[in-house]
Amino acid sequence: xxxEGTPVREILRRWAEHIGRRVMINGWVRTRRDSKAGISxxxxxxxxxxxxxxxxxxxxxxxxxxxxxxxxxxxSVSITGVVRRSPAKGQPVEVEAESISIVGSCDPASYPLxxxxxxxxxxxxxxxxxxxxxxxxxxxxxxxxxxYAVHRFFQERGFYYIHxxxxxxxxxxxxxxxxxxxxxxxxxxxxxxxxxxxSGQLQAEVYALALGKVYTFGPTFRAENSQTRRHLxxxxxxxxxxxxxxxxNDLALAQDFLHHVVSSVMSECDEELQFFSKFFDEKLLExxxxxxxxxxxxxxxxxxxxxxxxxxxxxxxxxxxxxxLQAEHERYLTERVFNGPVAVIHxxxxxxxxxxxxxxxxxxxxxxxxxxxxxxEIIGGSEREYxxxxxxxxxxxxxxxxxxxxxYLDLRKYGSVPHAGFGLGLERLIQFLTGVPxxxxxxxxxxxxxxxxx
Amino acid sequence: xxxEGTPVREILRRWAEHIGRRVMINGWVRTRRDSKAGISxxxxxxxxxxxxxxxxxxxxxxxxxxxxxxxxxxxSVSITGVVRRSPAKGQPVEVEAESISIVGSCDPASYPLxxxxxxxxxxxxxxxxxxxxxxxxxxxxxxxxxxYAVHRFFQERGFYYIHxxxxxxxxxxxxxxxxxxxxxxxxxxxxxxxxxxxSGQLQAEVYALALGKVYTFGPTFRAENSQTRRHLxxxxxxxxxxxxxxxxNDLALAQDFLHHVVSSVMSECDEELQFFSKFFDEKLLExxxxxxxxxxxxxxxxxxxxxxxxxxxxxxxxxxxxxxLQAEHERYLTERVFNGPVAVIHxxxxxxxxxxxxxxxxxxxxxxxxxxxxxxEIIGGSEREYxxxxxxxxxxxxxxxxxxxxxYLDLRKYGSVPHAGFGLGLERLIQFLTGVPxxxxxxxxxxxxxxxxx
Numbered sequence: 001x002x003x004e005g006t007p008v009r010e011i012l013r014r015w016a017e018h019i020g021r022r023v024m025i026n027g028w029v030r031t032r033r034d035s036k037a038g039i040s041x042x043x044x045x046x047x048x049x050x051x052x053x054x055x056x057x058x059x060x061x062x063x064x065x066x067x068x069x070x071x072x073x074x075x076s077v078s079i080t081g082v083v084r085r086s087p088a089k090g091q092p093v094e095v096e097a098e099s100i101s102i103v104g105s106c107d108p109a110s111y112p113l114x115x116x117x118x119x120x121x122x123x124x125x126x127x128x129x130x131x132x133x134x135x136x137x138x139x140x141x142x143x144x145x146x147x148y149a150v151h152r153f154f155q156e157r158g159f160y161y162i163h164x165x166x167x168x169x170x171x172x173x174x175x176x177x178x179x180x181x182x183x184x185x186x187x188x189x190x191x192x193x194x195x196x197x198x199s200g201q202l203q204a205e206v207y208a209l210a211l212g213k214v215y216t217f218g219p220t221f222r223a224e225n226s227q228t229r230r231h232l233x234x235x236x237x238x239x240x241x242x243x244x245x246x247x248x249n250d251l252a253l254a255q256d257f258l259h260h261v262v263s264s265v266m267s268e269c270d271e272e273l274q275f276f277s278k279f280f281d282e283k284l285l286e287x288x289x290x291x292x293x294x295x296x297x298x299x300x301x302x303x304x305x306x307x308x309x310x311x312x313x314x315x316x317x318x319x320x321x322x323x324x325l326q327a328e329h330e331r332y333l334t335e336r337v338f339n340g341p342v343a344v345i346h347x348x349x350x351x352x353x354x355x356x357x358x359x360x361x362x363x364x365x366x367x368x369x370x371x372x373x374x375x376x377e378i379i380g381g382s383e384r385e386y387x388x389x390x391x392x393x394x395x396x397x398x399x400x401x402x403x404x405x406x407x408y409l410d411l412r413k414y415g416s417v418p419h420a421g422f423g424l425g426l427e428r429l430i431q432f433l434t435g436v437p438x439x440x441x442x443x444x445x446x447x448x449x450x451x452x453x454x
Numbered sequence: 455x456x457x458e459g460t461p462v463r464e465i466l467r468r469w470a471e472h473i474g475r476r477v478m479i480n481g482w483v484r485t486r487r488d489s490k491a492g493i494s495x496x497x498x499x500x501x502x503x504x505x506x507x508x509x510x511x512x513x514x515x516x517x518x519x520x521x522x523x524x525x526x527x528x529x530s531v532s533i534t535g536v537v538r539r540s541p542a543k544g545q546p547v548e549v550e551a552e553s554i555s556i557v558g559s560c561d562p563a564s565y566p567l568x569x570x571x572x573x574x575x576x577x578x579x580x581x582x583x584x585x586x587x588x589x590x591x592x593x594x595x596x597x598x599x600x601x602y603a604v605h606r607f608f609q610e611r612g613f614y615y616i617h618x619x620x621x622x623x624x625x626x627x628x629x630x631x632x633x634x635x636x637x638x639x640x641x642x643x644x645x646x647x648x649x650x651x652x653s654g655q656l657q658a659e660v661y662a663l664a665l666g667k668v669y670t671f672g673p674t675f676r677a678e679n680s681q682t683r684r685h686l687x688x689x690x691x692x693x694x695x696x697x698x699x700x701x702x703n704d705l706a707l708a709q710d711f712l713h714h715v716v717s718s719v720m721s722e723c724d725e726e727l728q729f730f731s732k733f734f735d736e737k738l739l740e741x742x743x744x745x746x747x748x749x750x751x752x753x754x755x756x757x758x759x760x761x762x763x764x765x766x767x768x769x770x771x772x773x774x775x776x777x778x779l780q781a782e783h784e785r786y787l788t789e790r791v792f793n794g795p796v797a798v799i800h801x802x803x804x805x806x807x808x809x810x811x812x813x814x815x816x817x818x819x820x821x822x823x824x825x826x827x828x829x830x831e832i833i834g835g836s837e838r839e840y841x842x843x844x845x846x847x848x849x850x851x852x853x854x855x856x857x858x859x860x861x862y863l864d865l866r867k868y869g870s871v872p873h874a875g876f877g878l879g880l881e882r883l884i885q886f887l888t889g890v891p892x893x894x895x896x897x898x899x900x901x902x903x904x905x906x907x908x
Contacts, residue, residue, distance in 0.1 A: 001702035002872060007612060007666070026698040027666075028869050047665035047697075048612060076869040078698070103698075104840070104870030111868050128861040129868070131664035140665065144614040151605050158461060158502060160598040165899040166620065166650075166673045167633075167688050169906050179621075179643075180636050181650065183677040189633075189687075190906040196620075196635065203899060203908055210585035211501035211594065212461070212481075218673065219620045223637040233643075234621050243501075244480040244532070244557075248455035386558070407582040407908055414565050414583070415482050415530040416558030418456060445619040445657060452623050452644040454657055454861055 007048035011083060015092040018083040023095065025053060028132065029075045029106075031115055034068075042071055042097075044079065050138050050271050054086065054094040055079055067102055073115060074106030074132070120441055127445055127453040135279070138272040139434055139441055142265060146429060149264035150217060150238055153257055159213040159240060164200030166219065169193070170404065177224045179233075196221035199423060200239050202355070202408055205384060208241040208419055209411050215240040217426075225449050229438040232427060234447040241421035247357075247366040247383045250420035251343055254370055254379050255296050257424075258341065262292040265433055272434075281435035287373050288433065296343040296370065304329075304344050307337055324351050325369065330376035342371045354394045355408075356382040357418075368422070375432045381422025388412040461502035465537060469546040472537040477549065479507060482586065483529045483560075485569055488522075496525055496551075498533065504592050504725050508540065508548040509533055521556055527569060528560030528586070574895055581899055581907040589733070592726040593888055593895055596719060600883060603718035604671060604692055607711055613667040613694060618654030620673060623647070624858065631678045633687075650675035653877060654693050656809070656862055659838060662695040662873055663865050669694040671880075679903050683892040686881060688901040695875035701811075701820040701837045704874035705797055708824055708833050709750050711878075712795065716746040719887055726888075735889035741827050742887065750797040750824065758783075758798050761791055778805050779823065784830035796825045808848045809862075810836040811872075822876070829886045835876025842866040 005026035011018050027046030034040045038059040043052035059065050071077070078101045086094040108114075112126050113133065123130040130136045154161065167181050169192055179196040183189035200216040207214045216239045224231065240257075242249060266273065266288055277284040299307070308319035308329050317326045325333075325344065334342045346364040349356075356365035370379035385391040391412055395402050402409060430442040440446040445454055459480035465472050481500030488494045492513040497506035513519050525531070532555045540548040562568075566580050567587065577584040584590045608615065621635050623646055633650040637643035654670040661668045670693045678685065694711075696703060720727065720742055731738040753761070762773035762783055771780045779787075779798065788796045800818040803810075810819035824833035839845040845866055849856050856863060884896040894900040899908055 001706070002698050002700050004703075005698065009612075026871070028664075047614075047667075074869045076871045103872075104866075104868075106869045107867075113868075126861075128660045128864060129664075131661050137664060140616065140661070141614060143617075147615050147617075148605060148609050151602060155602050158463075160501075160595060161601050162594065162898055163597075163601075163673070163690055165688060165901060165906075165908070167675070167901050167906060168908065170908060178638065180638055182634050182636070183679075184632065184634055185677065186679065186903075189677060189679075189903055190901070191904045192906065194906055206582045206908070207585050207594070207898060210583075210591060213501075219617070221621070223639065223643060225637075225640065225643075234619065236617055244456050244459065246456050249458075252455070407580075410582055412558075413561075414558075414567075415528045415560045417480070417530045418557075444616055444661060447619060447621050447644065449640075449643055450645045452619070452621060452646065452648055454619070454622065454624060454660070 005046065005078070008044070008046045008051065008053045009049035011053060011093065012049065012051055015083070019085060019093060020083065022080065022082050022098070024078065024080045025095065026078050027076070029071050029073055029077060031073060032071050040068060040071070044077065047137065050134060050141070050275055051091075054088065054091055055081065056094055056096045057100065058097070061097075062099060064097070064100065067100060070102045070105050071100070072106055072108045074111045074113060076103040077101065078103055120438060124440060124446070124451070124453070131444070134275065135436070136441065138275055139430065139436060140444065142269050142272050142434055143426070143430055143442065145265050145268045146261055146426065146433065147217070149261045152264070153260045154215045154240065157213070159215045160207070160211050162204055162207045162214045162216055163218060164197065164203040164216045166197055167194050168197045169195070170202060177222055179221050179223045198222060199237065201241065201421065201423065204239055204241040204421065205408070205411060205419065208243045208421070209415070209417065212244075213240070213242045227449060230428070230431075232439055232443065232446055232448060235443065236426040237423055238426060239421060239423045241419060243417050243419045245383070245420040246418050247345065247368060247420060250381050250383060250422060251296065251298065251345075251368055254343070254368070254381060254422050258370070258379070259292055261429070262288055262433070266292060276434045276436070280437070281374075284435045290340050291372055294340045296341050297338045298343045298345060300346045301344055301348065301364065302346070304333060308332065322348050322350065327376045330369075330371045331373070334371040334376070335373045344369045344371065352382070354398045354400060355384050355391070357385045358390055358394065372432055374435070375428055378428055378432060379422050379424045381420065383418065383420040386412055386416045386418050388416070459500065459532070462498070462500045462505065462507045463503035465507060465547065466503065466505055469537070473539060473547060474537065476534065476536050476552075478532065478534045479549065480532050481530070483525055483527055483531060485527060486525050494522060494525070498531065501591065504588060504595070504729055505545075508542065508545055509535065510548055510550045511554065512551070515551075516553060518551070518554065521554060524556045524559050525554075526560055526562045528565045528567060530557040531555065532557055574892060578894060578900070578905070578907070585898070588729065589890070590895065592729055593884065593890060594898065596723050596726050596888055597880070597884055597896065599719050599722045600715055600880065600887065601671070603715045606718075607714045608669045608694060611667070613669045614661070614665050616658060616661045616668045616670055617672060618651065618657040618670045620651050621648050622651045623649070624656060631676055633675050633677045652676060653691065655695065655875065655877065658693055658695040658875065659862070659865060659873065662697045662875070663869070663871065666698075667694070667696045681903060684882070684885075686893055686897065686900055686902060689897065690880040691877055692880060693875060693877045695873065697871050697873045699837070699874040700872050701799060701822060701874060704835050704837060704876060705750065705752065705799075705822055708797070708822070708835060708876055712824070712833070713746055715883070716742055716887070720746060730888045730890070734891070735828075738889045744794050745826055748794045750795050751792045752797045752799060753787075755798055755801045755818065758787060762786065776802050776804065781830045784823075784825045785827070788825040788830070789827045798823045798825065806836070808852045808854060809838050809845070811839045812844055812848065826886055828889070829882055832882055832886060833876050833878045835874065837872065837874040840866055840870045840872050842870065
């Protein structure tokens with residue numbers, strides 16, 4: 001059995017109680033600096049946190065002189081030593097090495113990750129090594145923290161976690177930009193055409209109408225051929241669904257959810273957020289604070305269009321009642337008009353999917369889009385059409401075949417109830433939380449048109 | 455805004471403090487029984503727990519007589535009333551209805567879910583209604599409880615949750631039984647052939663060698679054409695991976711993991727487990743208790759084969775050194791020889807995948823299979839081959855193309871460390887926890903050859 005090292009996170013967070021203690025650390029060399037005084041400073045990172053632990057290597061000790069040239073960037077080491085107060089700035093403690101074992105060497109001539117800064121484009125070409133960089137490591141710790149906060153939020157509120165299917169026979173948004181799934185040996189494996197899911201909502205509704213409150217958290221897919229900094233072909237979605245709920249309940253849930261998640265990450269990933277704030281967006285923390293605390297401003301779509309029209313702004317797409325809100329409109333509303341999170345509600349029926357509840361005016365639906373600074377839309381949700389006749393009418397209006405959705409219509413036939421839910425893309429949320437410019441840096445192995453590593 | 459009801463779970467669990475209180479419950483009628491004394495007994499379920507809440511409807515009150523015929527199985531209702539001590543057996547309290555609103559009716563003539571017992575085969579044909587049954591509802595609450603316990607276990611131990619890709623370019627097990635993924639509009643969407651993942655392990659290794667300890671929890675796929683009670687084409691896997699760990703660390707982790715998960719479910723889903731014990735397997739609780747507490751017995755594969763050989767059992771597949779363990783062997787070892795969980799270690803190199811660490815004997819690998827009663831293998835893991843030359847040799851021996859796995863080999867080139875992990879199929883675990891005969895009842899929407907609902 002290999003002895004577990006003390007995580008660097010532990011040593012740095014509770015440094016005072018570690019002073020004078022002998023510790024073993026297992027990790028990777030980030031850098032080494034040799035002084036003329038016969039001492040080397042080795043920065044070791046073990047992945048448990050952003051910061052490195054500085055190890056002091058006295059050349060006169062043990063056989064350190066011999067192994068010195070193996071202590072190169074990327075080498076894995078197991079080091080035992082005593083924790084001392086550090087005279088250096090920016091770190092409370094350091095470790096005075098007593099024994100060092102090189103576990104796996106790393107040839108400096110061929111190792112692609114050298115000390116210098118690398119472009120994100122280059123790092124994507126070495127997606128198997130990029131988690132060893134500060135930025136990707138920090139993003140993935142934030143991703144972990146968000147993911148767990150999502151589960152805690154719903155579990156504490158009595159929602160059941162449901163795994164909706166990945167391979168599906170229906171296309172929720174009706175967009176047609178779906179991936180086809182086939183077995184290599186047998187094209188008719190499932191006896192009917194199958195696709196990768198674009199949303200777990202329809203199936204989550206099945207479970208909400210049995211268990212009351214449920215949520216999904218799983219991968220979804222779009223075969224859209226767009227190369228932007230906001231799109232992925234494979235991404236993770238969170239989709240709560242509640243029985244006995246309307247749009248107002250939905251709004252309240254979305255607000256509590258964002259408050260909880262943003263404030264959890266702020267308290268758990270302080271170090272990472274400081275890092276992002278320094279390198280990507282100096283206003284990051286301020287922006288997060290606003291979303292962590294502020295109640296949503298709520299405006300109807302009709303009001304929003306009127307605000308945009310009288311803004312005097314020169315939008316690329318002029319705002320007109322009946323058109324979808326563009327990113328430029330969304331950002332104007334949240335960043336300029338309200339300076340905080342905004343929920344736009346009651347969109348025109350024609351630009352929204354078939355499953356949304358038609359309002360009494362007959363021309364809008366009980367939908368909501370939640371907008372935040374920097375990203376635009378972060379949450380999209382609605383009350384669902386729970387009246388059989390109206391749902392059927394909507395499906396026909398949108399040119400769908402009701403027979404293919406008989407099971408979905410059945411939910412309105414047998415003990416139907418008002419119900420509502422929303423969807424949130426995990427990667428958009430991480431982009432919002434970290435400020436990384438391209439969404440490809442928010443997921444371990446991004447999938448986009450023309451690119452799939454590993 | 456719709457007023458949230460008090461969950462039935464709350465009322466039944468803390469019944470004493472609810473007596474005399476006025477509550478609102480939102481749920482679905484399970485059954486109604488009319489007495490000659492002018493009173494009806496309506497069983498209401500809201501999905502929050504297995505048990506129903508009994509509602510007393512006095513025909514003389516309000517306009518109850520009129521709505522009585524709408525209170526049929528499956529109808530959704532919102533009921534306000536006062537909690538009273540119940541004179542009936544098997545329930546501490548009941549609710550005396552003061553007002554009843556039928557939210558959505560349910561036509562008894564066409565509703566497929568009547569009070570009688572339905573076969574699981576029939577229920578799969580109405581997969582959108584089956585979560586409203588006791589069994590499927592209970593299984594899904596267990597599934598929720600396991601899933602959250604998995605996250606708690608790893609998070610409390612400093613493991614980071616990693617989302618490995620679903621669409622992948624590599625085939626971890628080399629089995630070839632994979633689903634192909636193509637975009638409808640553009641067959642060369644990613645510029646290379648892509649598949650649905652069979653395991654996130656290889657990519658999890660990338661992250662373990664950067665962040666130290668990680669785990670995945672996501673869907674995996676097999677295009678295997680087998681119709682058994684133990685196979686699904688789409689299932690969820692949990693795969694932890696630790697840097698600086700060998701097979702012994704891996705075994706210790708697996709044992710702690712099973713103890714934690716099984717005992718969490720036993721304390722959170724007591725009602726459900728009682729139900730399963732009553733209807734599927736009277737020895738269920740005893741079996742779970744054993745796995746929740748008992749340390750693993752550890753035997754080498756070689757010892758296991760010798761135990762099987764001298765067992766005197768008439769196996770369908772005779773046990774010989776070099777053959778894979780069959781379900782009959784696994785169950786004999788865990789149920790008959792050790793009467794508790796067993797870890798079999800050090801399997802022949804030839805029957806295990808390329809990535810497992812070759813032992814010093816040159817003919818076995820540092821693998822482990824954990825066996826439990828009723829199910830057989832529940833966890834499979836190994837120490838990974840972390841030595842570049844030996845991994846390359848293994849790949850060549852198995853007829854693989856090393857160029858396609860250059861990124862994986864790189865992990866052994868740059869700061870390699872001993873590392874280990876395991877995989878556990880969520881649905882097998884749920885089968886073990888609930889005793890349901892067919893794995894198709896353990897997942898909301900099962901996918902198997904010839905069948906994909908919704």
